[in-house]
Amino acid sequence: MSDAERKKIDMGYLYQKKAQGEKISWLTAYDYPMALFEDKAGIEMIMPGDSGMMALLGHKNTLSATMEQMLWMTQAVARAVKYAFLIGDMPYMSYQASKEEAIRNAGRFMAEGGVDCVKMEGGVDVADTLAAVVKAGVPVMGHIGMTPQSAAAIGGYRSQGRTEAVARKIIQDARTLQDAGAFSMVVEAVPAKVAGLIVKAVDIPVYGIGAGPLVDGQVLIARDMLGLFELFKPKFVRRYAQMGQAMVDAFRHYKDDVKAGSFPGPDECYNMPEEEFRKLTAGQ
Ligand code: KIV
Secondary structure, eight states, X not given: OOGGGOOOOOHHHHHHHHHHTOOEEEEEOOSHHHHHXXXXXXXXXXXXXXXXXXXXXXXXXXXXXXXXXXXXXXXXXXXXXXXXXXEEEOOTTXXXXXXXXXXXXXXXXXXXXXOSEEEEEBSGGGHHHHHHHHHTTOOEEEEEESOGGGHHHXXXXXXXXXXXXXXXXXXXXXXXXXXXXXXXXXEXXXXXXXXXXXXXXXXXXXXXXXXXXXXXXXXXOHHHHTXXXXXXXXXXXXXXOOHHHHHHHHHHHHHHHHHHTOSSOGGGSOOOOHHHHHHHHTTO
16 A cells, blocks of 8 residues: 555544454554654554563663653654554553543643553553543553553563453453443453453453454564564564664674774765865975
């Protein structure tokens, strides 16, 4: 499809694709160039996630993300995205303390970040807050299963829903978020069969990261799938490129060229007219 034929992706498109059984492609992006390339490739949803705290900024978890950092990242991504559906990722403690704060911060993502919706983590426990934000006019995507912002409370970064009791709770979370007004949700790190039951339990689109193939679309952290983040590799990540290694190779090559004096070459230097140079050096 040519750029002229492409249209900005909206919620109607997401519902239509679900009805047609067509999966949605979603990636994270934390900066302008990454978002530009993803949008150019036709990725349908893009999110400057709080995972950027780890994958981009080297923090140990996502908890340090502030509204200002998230907005700064979101605005850079928004400047690049012409077509994809843009998701604002509400950081830790930007919606947990009170409904008023949640509404104000969700509003900032819409007004200052230029996003199409916000995403917040949590199930039954955040349903009232989510409903208040939806009532204020902001589309909200839920996030259930493994929720990194509450890793300390759920026993770390481990897959969820492997026992009947926890799986039931996650399915209940999904139903409750739908009833609270979420227009979609993402389910993270749960068994594929449980994700399949979640899809059956609700009518809204359910996207997955580490949730198997039965969901309505897939999300990956772009830096994981490009091989740009090597500290750990979750089981569900498929590496589509080895860009980290490609960068190390390029940096080594550059260093070798500098040491050997072969960089810069004649074509990589600015020239000065001979006449000007002669005048400059006359008498020297
Ligand atoms: O922050 C993030 O990148 C996310 C995705 C894992 C959905 O929340």
